[in-house]
Amino acid sequence: MSDTASAPAPRTTTAPSVRFGFMKFVVRDLxxxxxxxxRAFGLVVAQTIDLPDIVELVLRRPGEETGFSLILYWNKDGRDVAVGTGHGPLGLYVRDVDAAFAHAVKEGAAPHREPWDTDAMRVAFVLDPEGRELELISMRAR
Known part of the structure; x- marks a missing residue:
C-alpha cells in the first residue's frame, strides 16, 4: 500500500446566483x-439609511431603481477615516473619457493619470476629494 494519500474526488456543485450590488465608501464629510x-457623475440619492450611529446614502443613476449602487457611509461619531491601499479603483464606464476626466476635475477630483489609449479602451484616473481612486473607461467598438 502507498503512503501517499489520494486526492478527494472533485465535488460538483452549482455556485449560488450572484450579481453585483454595491460598493461602499466610508467618508469623512458626507x-x-x-x-x-x-456634480461630477450625475448620481442621485436613491435611498437614505439613517441609524443611531451611521448614515448611508445609496447613490444611483437617475431613474434606476435597481442595479449597482455607490453607498456613502458616514459614522456620526466623527471617527477618523483613512483611505487604504487594500483595494483598487472604482471603475466607471463613461461615453467620453476625456470629457468625464475634465468634468470630474472641474468638480473637485484630483487628476491622477491623464487619459490614454489601449487596444480595447480609453482610460484615465482621478482621485475623489477624499483620495479614493476612480478609473474612467470608455470601451472601443470592435
Whole structure:
C-alpha cells in the first residue's frame, strides 16, 4: 500500500446566483462627498439609511431603481477615516473619457493619470476629494 494519500474526488456543485450590488465608501464629510458624486457623475440619492450611529446614502443613476449602487457611509461619531491601499479603483464606464476626466476635475477630483489609449479602451484616473481612486473607461467598438 502507498503512503501517499489520494486526492478527494472533485465535488460538483452549482455556485449560488450572484450579481453585483454595491460598493461602499466610508467618508469623512458626507455632504461634501454627496455633492461631489452628484456634480461630477450625475448620481442621485436613491435611498437614505439613517441609524443611531451611521448614515448611508445609496447613490444611483437617475431613474434606476435597481442595479449597482455607490453607498456613502458616514459614522456620526466623527471617527477618523483613512483611505487604504487594500483595494483598487472604482471603475466607471463613461461615453467620453476625456470629457468625464475634465468634468470630474472641474468638480473637485484630483487628476491622477491623464487619459490614454489601449487596444480595447480609453482610460484615465482621478482621485475623489477624499483620495479614493476612480478609473474612467470608455470601451472601443470592435
Amino acid at each position: 455632504d461634501a462627498m454627496r455633492s461631489f458624486y452628484e
